[in-house]
Amino acid sequence: MLSISNIKKSFGHHQVVNDVTFEVQKGEAFGLLGPNGAGKSTTISMICGLIPYDEGDIQVDGLSVQKKPMKIREKIGVVPQDIALYPTMSALDNLVFWGKMYGITGRRAKQRAFEVLEIVGLTDRAKDKIETFSGGMKRRINIGAALMHNPELLIMDEPTVGIDPQSRNHILETVKRLNEEGMTIIYTSHYMEEVEYLCKRIGIIDHGKLIAIGDKTELCNRLAGGHVLELIVDNPNVDLLVNLENIEGVENTNGKEDGTIEIMLSDKKNILPEIISLCGTHDISIQTIQIKEPNLESLFLQLTGRTLRD
Amino acid sequence: MKSIVVAIKDFSIRINDRRAFMMMILMPIVLTIILGSALKGVMGDSSSAPKTIIALYQQDQHPLSKQFVQGVLENTQLKNSIVVKNVYSQKELNQFIHEKKADVGVVLPKNWGTQLANGKTEPVTIKVSDGKDFEANFVQQLTESYVKTTNAVTASAKMVLSDLASQGKSGKELKSIGAGLTNNLGKEAEANASFVYDKPVGKNQVSSLQYYAAAMAAMFLLFNAMVGGKSILSERANLTLSRMMISPTDRVSIMTGKFLGTFLYTMVQFLIFLGATHYIIQVNWGSNPGQIIMIAIAYSISVSGLSMIVAAFMKTEKTADSLGGMLVQVLSLLGGSMIPISVFPETLQKISKITPNSWALNSFTNIMSGTSWNSLIIPLCILIGIGIIATIIGSLRFRMISN
Numbered sequence: 001m002l003s004i005s006n007i008k009k010s011f012g013h014h015q016v017v018n019d020v021t022f023e024v025q026k027g028e029a030f031g032l033l034g035p036n037g038a039g040k041s042t043t044i045s046m047i048c049g050l051i052p053y054d055e056g057d058i059q060v061d062g063l064s065v066q067k068k069p070m071k072i073r074e075k076i077g078v079v080p081q082d083i084a085l086y087p088t089m090s091a092l093d094n095l096v097f098w099g100k101m102y103g104i105t106g107r108r109a110k111q112r113a114f115e116v117l118e119i120v121g122l123t124d125r126a127k128d129k130i131e132t133f134s135g136g137m138k139r140r141i142n143i144g145a146a147l148m149h150n151p152e153l154l155i156m157d158e159p160t161v162g163i164d165p166q167s168r169n170h171i172l173e174t175v176k177r178l179n180e181e182g183m184t185i186i187y188t189s190h191y192m193e194e195v196e197y198l199c200k201r202i203g204i205i206d207h208g209k210l211i212a213i214g215d216k217t218e219l220c221n222r223l224a225g226g227h228v229l230e231l232i233v234d235n236p237n238v239d240l241l242v243n244l245e246n247i248e249g250v251e252n253t254n255g256k257e258d259g260t261i262e263i264m265l266s267d268k269k270n271i272l273p274e275i276i277s278l279c280g281t282h283d284i285s286i287q288t289i290q291i292k293e294p295n296l297e298s299l300f301l302q303l304t305g306r307t308l309r310d
Numbered sequence: 311m312k313s314i315v316v317a318i319k320d321f322s323i324r325i326n327d328r329r330a331f332m333m334m335i336l337m338p339i340v341l342t343i344i345l346g347s348a349l350k351g352v353m354g355d356s357s358s359a360p361k362t363i364i365a366l367y368q369q370d371q372h373p374l375s376k377q378f379v380q381g382v383l384e385n386t387q388l389k390n391s392i393v394v395k396n397v398y399s400q401k402e403l404n405q406f407i408h409e410k411k412a413d414v415g416v417v418l419p420k421n422w423g424t425q426l427a428n429g430k431t432e433p434v435t436i437k438v439s440d441g442k443d444f445e446a447n448f449v450q451q452l453t454e455s456y457v458k459t460t461n462a463v464t465a466s467a468k469m470v471l472s473d474l475a476s477q478g479k480s481g482k483e484l485k486s487i488g489a490g491l492t493n494n495l496g497k498e499a500e501a502n503a504s505f506v507y508d509k510p511v512g513k514n515q516v517s518s519l520q521y522y523a524a525a526m527a528a529m530f531l532l533f534n535a536m537v538g539g540k541s542i543l544s545e546r547a548n549l550t551l552s553r554m555m556i557s558p559t560d561r562v563s564i565m566t567g568k569f570l571g572t573f574l575y576t577m578v579q580f581l582i583f584l585g586a587t588h589y590i591i592q593v594n595w596g597s598n599p600g601q602i603i604m605i606a607i608a609y610s611i612s613v614s615g616l617s618m619i620v621a622a623f624m625k626t627e628k629t630a631d632s633l634g635g636m637l638v639q640v641l642s643l644l645g646g647s648m649i650p651i652s653v654f655p656e657t658l659q660k661i662s663k664i665t666p667n668s669w670a671l672n673s674f675t676n677i678m679s680g681t682s683w684n685s686l687i688i689p690l691c692i693l694i695g696i697g698i699i700a701t702i703i704g705s706l707r708f709r710m711i712s713n
Contacts (some may be wrong), residue, residue, distance in 0.1 A: 048556040073558040084549040088323055100315045101557040145553075 001026040001153055001184045002047065007056035009042055009208075016042045017053070018208040024201075026152075029175075029185040031199030033192070033296065035304075039208040040188045041081060044157050047186075048078050060153065074102065077151030081158045083138045084145075087131035091122060091141050094130060095148055102149035109148075116144040119178075121170055136167020143171065153184045160194060172197060192296045202296065206304045219299050228292040228301075229263040229275070233284050236261055240282045247274055254301055259287070264302050312559045316567025320541060321574045334533065335582055338526035343591055345526075346519035362445040363393045365412035365437075367403045372423020378456050379418075403437065413442040414449045426460050447653050516675045521650065523593040524674035527583055528609070528667040529638070529647035531576050535613045536634035538572030539620025542708075543627045565618070565705055572617045576610040596677040601686060605677065608690045609670040611697035616666070618704025622711065641665045646672075666696045 002024040009017040017039045024030045034040045045051040047058055049069040058065040060072045085094050095113035104112055117123045120140040130138060143159060156175065160168045175198055179185045189195050195202055196216060204212040204219075212219055233240075241253045244263060249271045252264040263275065272289070279286050292298065325331060368379060383394050395412060397403045406412040415437030425432040434453050438446040545551035545568075554564050584602065587593040595602050624630040642648055644658065645667035651659055662668040673689040 070558045082549050084553040
């Protein structure tokens with residue numbers, strides 16, 4: 001469905017996307033993970049043809065984005081990161097308008113708008129103005145606008161930012177259902193658990209480079225050791241983190257302001273007594289200790305030395 | 311086709327903004343009534359001049375000086391507006407001005423008439439009482455108009471006489487012909503002086519209410535350049551513009567839609583204003599509705615083009631609001647929407663020609679006075695030309711920014 005080959009994009013001297021290559025198969029749900037400024041949105045903008053790429057090629061259904069942009073746009077639905085709707089227009093009018101922009105005309109546009117309202121669960125608010133909606137409802141209509149032309153490929157750029165858990169669940173359920181019905185999905189998010197829930201294959205992007213790609217199990221197996229020890233301590237300091245990293249078997253550490261220290265373990269040998277002893281030496285008392293299963297967050301931490309929301 | 315979808319969407323958003331719509335319709339009507347009533351008598355109403363008391367110190371008794379006083383200042387057509395009080399010294403004139411017994415003091419210097427007869431101009435001193443600049447400007451224009459017309463008459467008479475002399479006419483005959491010619495042409499000079507203020511091109515005088523209806527239409531329609539520009543900036547900020555651009559719709563259709571949205575709204579606003587002023591406050595827009603509609607269409611094209619410039623050269627809605635609002639007001643002032651262009655100095659009158667609202671306003675008032683289609687060709691071309699050029703510049707700049 002989508003094939004991205006060695007694309008590069010620079011803004012001035014700043015290389016935003018650097019030699020990214022990946023493919024998404026028809027009917028697949030693909031997750032693109034990365035912190036802010038990693039190059040996710042630029043990659044999406046290039047897939048949509050909004051921004052031209054400097055090198056490489058992007059093909060959707062065998063058609064090059066730069067050569068046949070209009071044909072490709074008919075196949076793609078994009079849910080932008082921000083709410084791109086007209087606040088003084090009703091939900092129905094917004095959907096009808098976006099439908100018409102994709103060539104749906106007359107009664108069919110209105111009929112499809114009601115179908116989409118049904119999908120996003122807002123039929124009862126059809127005639128209400130967008131400005132009267134909650135953040136979650138706006139997000140749902142924002143998704144609905146991208147579904148009006150029933151796209152083959154749905155690209156969602158962080159569609160759940162800043163919304164209530166109920167709307168978030170609704171959105172995740174909707175996306176899951178659309179994927180199960182055959183729609184190809186590309187989903188970008190900060191939230192690891194959303195990507196884990198929706199996507200079988202995941203790409204991790206950082207500083208414009210695709211640093212890992214594969215299914216969740218494959219990616220987690222890449223973790224050296226794979227386990228993460230999480231400590232919550234009083235008054236952590238930099239010396240403690242440095243000394244922790246000097247312990248044999250500790251791959252990486254990440255200290256947070258709230259007193260949480262994540263310690264990436266490179267092998268499974270029991271080094272807990274050594275860690276507790278070191279904390280005692282630094283006169284730091286441990287409140288809780290937790291051993292976490294390997295997950296994408298720990299993989300990201302291992303690969304980049306920072307968490308997704310850094 | 312998609313440009314129509316965009317245009318209808320824009321139009322429906324604006325028309326549903328009831329508060330803004332009422333402001334754009336009610337405000338010009340209220341202002342038309344206020345300004346039209348306040349300045350009644352300034353234009354072609356019961357009289358064509360503001361009420362003015364002139365203290366006249368006439369140092370010169372040449373026939374042309376007498377003709378200026380009797381034929382222009384004391385003209386029967388201006389008797390309701392101008393009262394001339396003769397004074398006999400500069401000191402007395404200054405006193406009249408100082409004590410506000412007169413609005414304007416006029417000193418006709420010695421040899422003024424003689425110089426005028428020889429085609430030369432001796433400056434007339436005009437003194438102004440505090441706050442009476444408007445009246446002084448009016449008197450100055452009367453004087454300048456008389457001087458210009460007399461100079462033209464004198465030059466023409468000389469040319470005719472020299473032509474006759476070359477044909478061998480005797481000195482006596484030439485003197486008689488010259489006197490008759492100067493007399494007849496002099497009458498023309500007097501006649502012209504009576505409508506130096508807001509001279510209409512047609513047969514009918516334009517009342518202050520008519521003038522301000524046209525002026526407010528020109529000004530408030532111009533605000534759509536800002537509103538249209540802001541709409542594009544708002545779409546850019548809210549990312550709906552990006553969303554349109556990732557739909558299978560080319561940029562030309564999107565921008566054409568934005569242009570048409572502004573055009574449609576401007577036209578509807580004008581038609582409502584036209585109907586309201588005609589039926590509610592009985593403004594006579596002239597006898598040719600076709601002409602009015604054609605100018606409104608051309609002006610709407612101009613305004614819609616300017617909205618592209620606003621969108622392309624201003625970065626945010628806030629800038630468009632403050633700078634654009636200021637620009638509209640300056641253009642309105644220059645274009646005669648606040649004060650009639652005819653009271654401006656000559657340089658400003660020339661500058662006003664670059665403003666589309668000035669062309670629209672003049673065309674509206676000319677149609678009200680009963681003009682021909684031919685005389686509207688130039689304003690129509692200029693207004694449409696401004697619209698096209700502005701659209702091209704705006705679109706090119708917009709494409710540059712988008713890339």
